[in-house]
Structures are given as C-alpha cells and as structure tokens.
Amino acid sequence: MPCFAQQPTYYKDIAPIIARACASCHRPGEAAPFSLLTYEDVSKRATFIKEVTQSRYMPPWKADPHYARYANERLLQPGEIQLIADWVDAKMLKGNKTATTAYPVTGTQYHRPPDLTLKALHSFSVKGDNTERFVVFRVPFSLKDSMNVAAVEFISSNKKVVHHVNYAVYDVAEDIDINVGEDQLNVTDSERSRYDEYAPLRKNMRYYGGWIPGASFESYPADIGWVMPRRGVVLITVHYAATGRDEEELCGINLFFRKEKIKRVASVINVGSGGVGEKDIEPYFFIQPDTIKKFSLQITTPHQDQSLLYVWPHMHLLGKTFKAWAVTPAGDTIPLVHIPEWDFKWQEIYKFRRAVKIPKGSVLTVEGVYDNTRANPANPFNPPRVIYSSGDMKSVDEMLTLVMLFVPYEEGDEERLVFQEKIP
Ligand code: HEC
Structure with a gap:
C-alpha cells in the first residue's frame, strides 16, 4: 500500500x-x-x-x-x-535545509558562552601506570570587580581520565600573594599534607563544588547564587582515574555572570560518606565479598525550613540502586531521587523544576544498595575483596553520599525558584 x-x-x-x-x-x-x-x-x-x-x-x-x-x-x-x-x-531522507538547527555553543554545556574561563596554568601528565592520582591546581585570578554568579561549570581537555573533581573559590586579601607555592601539587597518598602550602589562600571560601562523570554545569534560579570575589584563587582537586596509557589533561572552570543582585547565597551540604551523618550509616559500612548489601542513613533537618534546589547522588563502582526521600513532621513523604540502575559513568546534578520545601524537623533518608559479587561486571576486584567506605573517595572504596544545594526557605519559593534554562 x-x-x-x-x-x-x-x-x-x-x-x-x-x-x-x-x-x-x-x-x-x-x-x-x-x-x-x-x-x-x-x-x-x-x-x-x-x-x-x-x-x-x-x-x-x-x-x-x-x-x-x-x-x-x-x-x-x-x-x-x-x-x-x-x-x-525509510532510508534516512536528508530533506531540505531550511531553518537552521540551534546546536549548543562549543566549549560549554550551558546555553551561552562563558563570561570568564579560568584554566590551570599547566596541564598535567597522567602516567599510564594504572595508578590513581590526586592533584591540586592553584588558579589565581584578579578581576575588575566582584561578580554575581548564575552558573559554574568544570571543564577539561580530557574528561575520560578524570574520576571526579572538587573545587573551591577563595577570596584572598590584598596583602597575600595569590601566586604563592607551586601551581600544581601532586597530593597522592603520603604527599597529601603538602596541601598545607596553600593554607594562607584558604581562609575565605566563597564557593565549593565539583564534577563527576556525566555531570553538566551547576546553575541557580532567580536571585540565588554566589558572588565571585574580585581577587583570589580557585583550588581544583582532580582525582585522576588509573589508566594504562599516558594522557595529558588541562582543567579549569567556566563562569557565567548575571547583573541581578544575589539575594540569597546557596549552600551545599554533603550527607553520608565524607560528610554529615557519616557515623550514622547503618549497618557499619563494609561489604563482604560475594554479598549484596543495603546501607542507609537518616538525618533530621534542623533549625529552619529549607528550599532544596538540587540533589546529587554519589556512589562508586559497586553501587546498584540509590534512593533518597524526606518525611515531614506531618508524615508526608517527599521523593527526592531514585536511581534504579546505578552506573558510575553517568552521574548527574538533578535540578528540581521548582524548589522543594523541606520543613524543619523532616527526616531525610538516604539508601544505597551495593553488589560485591563476581556477577557485577563493574566490580574492580576478581575475586571480590572486603570493601570499606571512606571519605577519601578512592574509586575502589565505596561511598554513600547525597550532595544537596539549598537556601533557607522563604514564602513563595515553590513558585519563584524555578530553573528556567532548558538543558538538553
Ligand atoms: C551526557 C552526554 C551524552 C549525551 C547527552 C548523549 N551521549 Fe551518546 N555517548 C556518550 C558517551 C560518553 C558515550 C561513550 C561511552 C558509552 O558508550 O557508554 C556515548 C556513546 C554513544 C553511542 C555508542 C554506544 C556504544 O555502545 O558504543 C551512540 C550510538 C550514541 N552515544 C548516541 C547518542 C544519541 C543518539 C544521543 C541523543 C539521543 C546521545 N548519544 C546522547 C555521551 C552522551
């Protein structure tokens, strides 16, 4: 027909x-x-x-x-x-090129080019000796003025060698040299104390964030965000994955500014391994070989109502499922995130369409299931070994962490705090 x-x-x-x-x-x-x-x-x-x-x-x-x-x-x-x-x-007809399709801007996943790009002064050579490495890059900056930040994004010339990244922006007083110390420090294992060389720079933190494989940029609705100081440093800690091939990597961050004043500064909290409530993870965090095990953690949200803007679940290679929810004092359940098939390769900052109000006194539950059997193709060990949790973030240890971004709740936030950017 x-x-x-x-x-x-x-x-x-x-x-x-x-x-x-x-x-x-x-x-x-x-x-x-x-x-x-x-x-x-x-x-x-x-x-x-x-x-x-x-x-x-x-x-x-x-x-x-x-x-x-x-x-x-x-x-x-x-x-x-x-x-x-x-x-x-139907054999892939080409058709006529009429309207031009809007492809994303090169060099960023945000919808417009960055206002400022800060890159490490030198790239890092990752040796192909199958060893994980931690390296801190000191990126000094000096601007004409402080700026209101609408979005921030980690960038890298070679994302496939990066296991994860944390970075912090510091405001540095005029009388302190922003070029102090080396511009990169290899702080793998015993050399970790060398990080103290940067102590004079690390007094006034203005922002703390990170990147994990698969993640895009961090952005804020309306008049929320943080202020980029006029002068200071960004310290970027890159955790390089073990690789069997020599690789080069150059990292940095993109910043997107806005004119509107930032009225509320967003805060980040880490719940679980390496953060709040780490000791309350139940049962005690270790996973015997050839077992599938569930861990969970509960904390009560203190002091005041909060507007939750995003959630960022984190586990490592043995992770199978992840779930987080809150139960309000009135007994209502607020679903936050459920990852039915965890994959270390695809992690994301999940931004709520509208701010989620978490009333004070709500109980937050974070739950993770881990598969330490041979049947798990992501298991780094064969035969499987005992695995412990650590805030140290080595990929062969495990973590159960939920990172959250929030601001103190104000009447009407559910309507006002809307993520507008359409992200692919
Ligand atoms: C968040 C980033 C991202 C987006 C968005 C994305 N991809 Fe991919 N894609 C990747 C990466 C990284 C790989 C290689 C790793 C892998 O295959 O797991 C890949 C692999 C692939 C492959 C090869 C799969 C294989 O088994 O080797 C195809 C085909 C593909 N993508 C098509 C698409 C199409 C079509 C879309 C849109 C509908 C899309 N991708 C969206 C990141 C992405």
Whole structure:
C-alpha cells in the first residue's frame, strides 16, 4: 500500500532532536567518542542510533522519572524515539535545509558562552601506570570587580581520565600573594599534607563544588547564587582515574555572570560518606565479598525550613540502586531521587523544576544498595575483596553520599525558584 504520510527527513525532524538531546556531548571536546553534528555523522550511525535510543541507553539519564521530576531531564519522548526509528527505516531522507538547527555553543554545556574561563596554568601528565592520582591546581585570578554568579561549570581537555573533581573559590586579601607555592601539587597518598602550602589562600571560601562523570554545569534560579570575589584563587582537586596509557589533561572552570543582585547565597551540604551523618550509616559500612548489601542513613533537618534546589547522588563502582526521600513532621513523604540502575559513568546534578520545601524537623533518608559479587561486571576486584567506605573517595572504596544545594526557605519559593534554562 502506498504511504501518503509525509516521510520524516533529517533537517526537518531529526536534526532538532539530535541538537537538543545528543549534541551537548557528541561534539569535539566533550565526553562522547564521536560527533553527531551533521547529516553524515548521524546517517553513518543510523542503525546504531535507532538501537541506543530505543533501549534508552542514550541519551544517558539514570533517575527514575516516575519518582521525581527535574528541570534538566535528558529524556526523549516516545514519539521522538519512534520518529528516529521511522527515519532510519525509510532510508534516512536528508530533506531540505531550511531553518537552521540551534546546536549548543562549543566549549560549554550551558546555553551561552562563558563570561570568564579560568584554566590551570599547566596541564598535567597522567602516567599510564594504572595508578590513581590526586592533584591540586592553584588558579589565581584578579578581576575588575566582584561578580554575581548564575552558573559554574568544570571543564577539561580530557574528561575520560578524570574520576571526579572538587573545587573551591577563595577570596584572598590584598596583602597575600595569590601566586604563592607551586601551581600544581601532586597530593597522592603520603604527599597529601603538602596541601598545607596553600593554607594562607584558604581562609575565605566563597564557593565549593565539583564534577563527576556525566555531570553538566551547576546553575541557580532567580536571585540565588554566589558572588565571585574580585581577587583570589580557585583550588581544583582532580582525582585522576588509573589508566594504562599516558594522557595529558588541562582543567579549569567556566563562569557565567548575571547583573541581578544575589539575594540569597546557596549552600551545599554533603550527607553520608565524607560528610554529615557519616557515623550514622547503618549497618557499619563494609561489604563482604560475594554479598549484596543495603546501607542507609537518616538525618533530621534542623533549625529552619529549607528550599532544596538540587540533589546529587554519589556512589562508586559497586553501587546498584540509590534512593533518597524526606518525611515531614506531618508524615508526608517527599521523593527526592531514585536511581534504579546505578552506573558510575553517568552521574548527574538533578535540578528540581521548582524548589522543594523541606520543613524543619523532616527526616531525610538516604539508601544505597551495593553488589560485591563476581556477577557485577563493574566490580574492580576478581575475586571480590572486603570493601570499606571512606571519605577519601578512592574509586575502589565505596561511598554513600547525597550532595544537596539549598537556601533557607522563604514564602513563595515553590513558585519563584524555578530553573528556567532548558538543558538538553
Ligand atoms: C551526557 C552526554 C551524552 C549525551 C547527552 C548523549 N551521549 Fe551518546 N555517548 C556518550 C558517551 C560518553 C558515550 C561513550 C561511552 C558509552 O558508550 O557508554 C556515548 C556513546 C554513544 C553511542 C555508542 C554506544 C556504544 O555502545 O558504543 C551512540 C550510538 C550514541 N552515544 C548516541 C547518542 C544519541 C543518539 C544521543 C541523543 C539521543 C546521545 N548519544 C546522547 C555521551 C552522551
């Protein structure tokens, strides 16, 4: 039977989907192994693209959308997945290039170019000797004025060798030299105390954040954020993954400013391993070989009502599932995040569409399940070994951590604090 329906074409139907859902990673300089920016790029891998979208392997998004919804949800609609399949089956028509598709800006995952990029003074050579390394980079800066920060993003020339990153922005007084000490310190293991060389710089922290594989930028709604001091340093601690090949890596951060005054400074709290309530994880955190084990932790939110802006779950290689929720004093359950199939490769800052009010006295529960059996392909040890938790963040230890960003609650936050940026 002849088909009279209009056939999907690349320019009209497919390019806009790829631009929104794939191109932020599938382009030069980002984490994905190939670009998807042209008809040739996409049609060459059409069958593969049909497969990975139908299986929902791509775009990667690990949080269960039936549990909680987020502003940065990177999911394709069933209609879009079907459209891709139909286009592939109908021999990948190219169509006419009429309207130009808006691809993301190069060098950032944010929707506009950064106002300021601060990079480490030198790149780091990662030896291919299968050893994990911790390196701190001191990045001095001196601006004309302090600036209101609307978003901040970790950048790297080589994300695949980076296991995770923490960085802090310090305001440094005029009489202290921002160029003191070396510009990079290898603080792996016993050399960790060398970090003290930077002590004079670390008196006034203005921001603390991080990056994990798969994550995009951090951004804030409305008049929330933090103030970039006029002069200071950024200390970026990079945890390099063990690799069997020599690699170079140059890291830095992108900053996006806004004119509007920051009225409330967002705070970050780490709950669990390496943070608040670490001692309360139950049962005591160690995982015997050949077991699957569940741990959980409860804390009561103190003092005052809070507006929760985002949650950032963290486990390592043995993680299987992750769940966090709060129960209010009135007995209502507030679902925060559920990762039914944890994958270390795909971690994300989950930004709520609207601020979530957590009334004071609510009980927060964080729960993680770990698989330390041989059947877990992500297990770094065969045969499996006893695994402990540590705030040290070595990838062969385990962690149960929930990072949260919040501000003290104000009447109407649920309506006012909305993430506006559309993130692919
Ligand atoms: C958050 C970043 C990101 C987004 C968004 C993303 N990808 Fe990927 N993609 C990757 C990375 C990294 C890899 C390589 C690692 C892997 O395969 O697990 C990859 C691998 C792939 C592969 C190869 C899979 C394999 O088994 O080797 C295909 C095909 C693909 N992506 C297509 C897409 C399509 C189509 C989209 C959009 C619908 C998309 N990706 C969105 C990061 C991304």
